Amino acid sequence: MWRAEFLWVMISLLAIGSAWAETASGEKAPNAQLPKLAFGQSVDNVTDDDLPYVYTEWENFTEEDGLPNDHIFAVRCAGEKVWVGTEDGLACYDKKTRKFTVWKEKDGLPWRAVTGIDVDPKTGDVWLALFGGGVARLSGGRFDHFHQLNSGLVNNVVYGIAVEHDNVWCATTAGASRYNTTTKEWTIFTEKNAPMEEIWNYNVFYSPEVNKIFLAVWGSGCLEFDVPTERWKVYLDPDREMEIDLFRDDGIIHVITTAANYVGGALWISTYFGQCRYDGRYWRGFYAHETGIPSDFTNALRARSAQECWMCTDKGLGVVADYATDTYVSYYRNGDDPAGRAEVFRQGRKIKEVPLKTSIAHNFIIAMDFDGDDVWVGTAKGLSHGIGRGYYPGVKRHPEWLDKINAEGKK
Amino acid sequence: MYRLTAVVALLLIVVPFYTGAAVAADSGPTVGTASRTSANPEKFPFPVDEYTLSILERINQAGPYKVPQLPLRIDPVYADTPKELDPFGRLTQPFKRHFLTQMEYTGPGRGIPEPTHVDTVKIGFLGPIEPTVSVATGGKSHEENLGKMMLRGCQLAIEEANAAGGYWRRKIPFELVVRNDNGLWGSSGDEIIRLAYKENVWAIIGTIDGANSHIAIRVALKAEIPVINTGDTDPTFIETNIPWVIRVIADDRRQCYLLADYIYKKLGLNRVGIIRASNRYGRFGVREFRDASRRLERPVPIEMAYFVGQQDFSLELQRLADAQVEAIVHWGDAEDGARILNQMREMGMKQPFFACDRCLLDDFVKIAGQNAEGVVCASPWNPARNDSRLEEFRQKFKARFGCEPETYAAHAYDGTQLLIWAIQLAGLNRAKIRDVLATRRDPWHGVTGDIMLTAVLDRASDAYLAVRENNEWKFYSREDLGLPKEVPARCVQVSQN
Numbered sequence: 001m002w003r004a005e006f007l008w009v010m011i012s013l014l015a016i017g018s019a020w021a022e023t024a025s026g027e028k029a030p031n032a033q034l035p036k037l038a039f040g041q042s043v044d045n046v047t048d049d050d051l052p053y054v055y056t057e058w059e060n061f062t063e064e065d066g067l068p069n070d071h072i073f074a075v076r077c078a079g080e081k082v083w084v085g086t087e088d089g090l091a092c093y094d095k096k097t098r099k100f101t102v103w104k105e106k107d108g109l110p111w112r113a114v115t116g117i118d119v120d121p122k123t124g125d126v127w128l129a130l131f132g133g134g135v136a137r138l139s140g141g142r143f144d145h146f147h148q149l150n151s152g153l154v155n156n157v158v159y160g161i162a163v164e165h166d167n168v169w170c171a172t173t174a175g176a177s178r179y180n181t182t183t184k185e186w187t188i189f190t191e192k193n194a195p196m197e198e199i200w201n202y203n204v205f206y207s208p209e210v211n212k213i214f215l216a217v218w219g220s221g222c223l224e225f226d227v228p229t230e231r232w233k234v235y236l237d238p239d240r241e242m243e244i245d246l247f248r249d250d251g252i253i254h255v256i257t258t259a260a261n262y263v264g265g266a267l268w269i270s271t272y273f274g275q276c277r278y279d280g281r282y283w284r285g286f287y288a289h290e291t292g293i294p295s296d297f298t299n300a301l302r303a304r305s306a307q308e309c310w311m312c313t314d315k316g317l318g319v320v321a322d323y324a325t326d327t328y329v330s331y332y333r334n335g336d337d338p339a340g341r342a343e344v345f346r347q348g349r350k351i352k353e354v355p356l357k358t359s360i361a362h363n364f365i366i367a368m369d370f371d372g373d374d375v376w377v378g379t380a381k382g383l384s385h386g387i388g389r390g391y392y393p394g395v396k397r398h399p400e401w402l403d404k405i406n407a408e409g410k411k
Numbered sequence: 412m413y414r415l416t417a418v419v420a421l422l423l424i425v426v427p428f429y430t431g432a433a434v435a436a437d438s439g440p441t442v443g444t445a446s447r448t449s450a451n452p453e454k455f456p457f458p459v460d461e462y463t464l465s466i467l468e469r470i471n472q473a474g475p476y477k478v479p480q481l482p483l484r485i486d487p488v489y490a491d492t493p494k495e496l497d498p499f500g501r502l503t504q505p506f507k508r509h510f511l512t513q514m515e516y517t518g519p520g521r522g523i524p525e526p527t528h529v530d531t532v533k534i535g536f537l538g539p540i541e542p543t544v545s546v547a548t549g550g551k552s553h554e555e556n557l558g559k560m561m562l563r564g565c566q567l568a569i570e571e572a573n574a575a576g577g578y579w580r581r582k583i584p585f586e587l588v589v590r591n592d593n594g595l596w597g598s599s600g601d602e603i604i605r606l607a608y609k610e611n612v613w614a615i616i617g618t619i620d621g622a623n624s625h626i627a628i629r630v631a632l633k634a635e636i637p638v639i640n641t642g643d644t645d646p647t648f649i650e651t652n653i654p655w656v657i658r659v660i661a662d663d664r665r666q667c668y669l670l671a672d673y674i675y676k677k678l679g680l681n682r683v684g685i686i687r688a689s690n691r692y693g694r695f696g697v698r699e700f701r702d703a704s705r706r707l708e709r710p711v712p713i714e715m716a717y718f719v720g721q722q723d724f725s726l727e728l729q730r731l732a733d734a735q736v737e738a739i740v741h742w743g744d745a746e747d748g749a750r751i752l753n754q755m756r757e758m759g760m761k762q763p764f765f766a767c768d769r770c771l772l773d774d775f776v777k778i779a780g781q782n783a784e785g786v787v788c789a790s791p792w793n794p795a796r797n798d799s800r801l802e803e804f805r806q807k808f809k810a811r812f813g814c815e816p817e818t819y820a821a822h823a824y825d826g827t828q829l830l831i832w833a834i835q836l837a838g839l840n841r842a843k844i845r846d847v848l849a850t851r852r853d854p855w856h857g858v859t860g861d862i863m864l865t866a867v868l869d870r871a872s873d874a875y876l877a878v879r880e881n882n883e884w885k886f887y888s889r890e891d892l893g894l895p896k897e898v899p900a901r902c903v904q905v906s907q908n
Binding site for chain 2: 156
């Protein structure tokens, strides 16, 4: 009865209360409307002149530049190559020659829509998640095709793929499959043998740092699989309600998850309702209305560290640029104009707007990956390359990129 | 100071709506037939109101990069949930409420040009029409009877549209591309992909099973294709924030709210047990009833699950009897429900029997016989109401297929007609079809009643109760039952900022 809900509320309040008590800044923000900071965050020693790195140099690629299709579903950087999965074909961009190599169905690609890509660091094989076509391996110029009828792949609608040691993990719409490339053995994970309340897998990520697989499962939150012990851990929305987020920072914010990344000791999770971060003890939720991230509707995310994570939203590219100082950057394109802007926020307050002569290709962002200091972003209308010349993590007072922008403005 | 700002902001939003100027207040173009400034205004061969014309003008001007300024629905509460049933409502207010503001589509789809040549305007159909084994539905398929009626409803609407001239711009017929969703291992996803990428349909109607529907809409979101659902009453179906999905049937949440009010407030019962199918339909169907019971301080003392097609329910029923329940709520198929009811009566259990809308199907009464007398079922609509449009549909359906239409046929007919209306207006562009559906302001006058959408594009209509009296089903609204629901005025539509 409702007393059970009361009990749950009290337990949650106690847990959150203790988290606040340990908040680094230790006190309420001077402006009561500013979002509260979480554990590990402080704005005490920063001013509006302390800015994160802002990508001010962008170049964009579309079908006119050699892409097979402008609707980008997946991006994966591997050395000198950038692999791009589109709604109608696979592309590989060679950074030295600045040329695309393209594969369509007529070139042997088993199915047109490529929704996930990973590269085996040991063999160089490229593994492809095919949206309705199963899985493909591109090796030695040849495609090998794995699907429901010739393998242990649980479903042909594959959203994500990740290489873990000799295993390839596939996030499908009816469970996860693991293929051992040496023994040729397939293992299927569904509600029968994994804690999946629903089996609608949406994304998969391997973290060598902790030797764990992280599955984002639509309707079932995030599942963590410990590779050595083969044990599962589940992250669910504590309030168990679809239509609300009961308390701020009480756990994963919604069970409709789209991606999970674990980097530098922090687990980042995106949903269609916002994003969140877990450091092993404390949760922090990120909503557009209090961060400056363009939207809560997040197709995917990619974490660079425990401090920095990039959010692919339907209204722009959002970045938790420096978690410690609650600093965010959002990138936008200005409609038909290829120019755009970057907006820097701290504690939900815009502290800088940076005009960009060329911005991201489109505001509907679907995928991204890091390439050293550079970033590659897949949008619904083209591929974007952000050049990270002089990139730095965290924040910096009077950074070089700002001097350059100011100098250009005076010309 | 902040309160003052908030009040001013609220007034700015609400006042235009109540003065009827909400749409006109939009910063986008306000146009009508007489004042249109578009270089090449289209002459529709059927009446189109000024509001819809202004929507069309905005979406046609958008292109791939701009997001048109379209009105968005804003609901004061989600799914008309009464205050007393608000999750954790007795204790606190949530940090954030979802589903109150309509999602936008911000992708480039509006910029995709229409194909130069098509022979037909294809509409996809996904439904359970062939028997098979389905993991999602927990074993042998069992929804073909519903799926076939759904298919007939769609077919009738398509045939009527073609008899009236088909797709007016190109003088070509509409074509229903039919796919079965009963396959193994979530193959409904495969079918949606084939419909989207191989058949190149413009929108999809489907389906009934909750798991298959979820799989389908995940694909639709990525492939960017509108889905109209006419038969899945799973409350979570629409709780996914997908701007491509519309549902035109009242869901189990609304049915559960009404059942809970009737059982606890009208009848004054206190201990109600649940028996449900061990599948997604049963599991999610009763969830809102269970939650409502707890929030009304009458927690469900026992919930029993059974396998679809089970013949002997003595174990489950004995447990319910041992729990001394005063009534039983069943959520599952008609045949199973009838067998449970018969066995209850054989065991001497005289508790009132309440059930979901599937037990309104003829099979229930055929199997239950006189035991059906007094049974109360929730219903997503009122098929007994006096409505010439409904009567006309019944006659046409009977003439075409030789049987009476039921819930799934009627809702499919409405959903297909609504979709055809949107295609006729928007043209052959999936994003624009979505826009026209998502921004419809006025109720759609369907054979199942007026269809008004919520902020999550779910049907806003309240449910009904059907009581078996003198060998026929009598339908009662909340008002008939003296159970008005106290929720704020709903479905305000305001302009996007």
